[in-house]
Amino acid sequence: MTGAQLGLDFEAPRLVRVTPARLGTWDDCPRRYRLTYLDRPAPVRSGARAASTLGAVVHLALRSLFALPPERRSPEAGARLVDRHWNSEGFRDAEQAHHYRERARGWLAEYAEGAGEVDAVGLEQWVSVAVGGIVAEGRVDRIDRRGDELVVVDYKTGRAPTAEDARGSRALALYALGVERTLRRRCVEVELHHLPSGHVAGWRHDRESLARHVAAAERSAAALAAAAEAVETDPEAPFPARPAPRCGSCDVRRHCPEGRAAAPESEPWAQLVP
Numbered sequence: 001m002t003g004a005q006l007g008l009d010f011e012a013p014r015l016v017r018v019t020p021a022r023l024g025t026w027d028d029c030p031r032r033y034r035l036t037y038l039d040r041p042a043p044v045r046s047g048a049r050a051a052s053t054l055g056a057v058v059h060l061a062l063r064s065l066f067a068l069p070p071e072r073r074s075p076e077a078g079a080r081l082v083d084r085h086w087n088s089e090g091f092r093d094a095e096q097a098h099h100y101r102e103r104a105r106g107w108l109a110e111y112a113e114g115a116g117e118v119d120a121v122g123l124e125q126w127v128s129v130a131v132g133g134i135v136a137e138g139r140v141d142r143i144d145r146r147g148d149e150l151v152v153v154d155y156k157t158g159r160a161p162t163a164e165d166a167r168g169s170r171a172l173a174l175y176a177l178g179v180e181r182t183l184r185r186r187c188v189e190v191e192l193h194h195l196p197s198g199h200v201a202g203w204r205h206d207r208e209s210l211a212r213h214v215a216a217a218e219r220s221a222a223a224l225a226a227a228a229e230a231v232e233t234d235p236e237a238p239f240p241a242r243p244a245p246r247c248g249s250c251d252v253r254r255h256c257p258e259g260r261a262a263a264p265e266s267e268p269w270a271q272l273v274p
Contacts, residue, residue, distance in 0.1 A: 140152055
């Protein structure tokens with residue numbers, strides 16, 4: 001019910017519900033946003049990509065590892081969990097799949113060293129926060145309790161991240177706000193954990209830096225909400241493509257002439273870490 005319906009002289013502001021993934025897709029390419037989230041029936045997508053498969057396996061194995069009692073989070077357990085969750089979709093052949101399976105086993109075994117000392121209070125936890133003109137929500141890989149505060153942990157299996165990546169990640173900033181609101185404990189620390197190298201890239205936000213991320217998210221959310229409303233009244237409403245080299249691995253490129261012209265289609269295993 002609106003403010004006018006209640007006999008008041010104002011309209012209650014409408015919050016836009018978003019996830020970091022939706023915001024990121026919109027900022028990267030409005031055309032991909034429409035093809036991914038708005039068009040129905042959903043356009044056919046390309047097949048599995050090995051880097052995404054590998055990332056999913058590692059995430060599942062880590063979730064299972066930290067679900068174990070601390071005393072059972074051993075290197076052997078980490079390697080076994082890779083085997084339990086393994087998937088070979090998108091790899092070039094059995095030899096390549098075996099190579100990366102063994103690499104992932106090594107990553108988990110090394111990461112499990114000291115894992116028993118981690119106080120994980122959330123695994124793949126859904127968090128949500130109403131802030132500014134948006135409701136930001138999403139699933140956090142892991143939430144650690146350290147002293148009186150909580151820390152957002154995000155796993156990475158691609159290129160090694162930097163502290164600048166952690167500082168500039170809008171997803172991590174929104175997750176920190178969501179964790180603090182959902183779990184009622186201060187959360188300003190965010191970390192990117194790179195499994196192939198064991199490197200941790202972290203950043204400690206202040207209220208000003210978090211506010212800047214929220215403002216950027218609000219701008220993107222307003223734009224994508226307006227575009228979604230436009231397409232309801234005009235199915236031909238423009239959603240411009242933003243051609244770039246990444247178009248070679250876009251899973252909806254077959255429906256985008258500009259994307260196909262921007263870059264040749266990459267092999268499903270092209271984005272694997274060497």
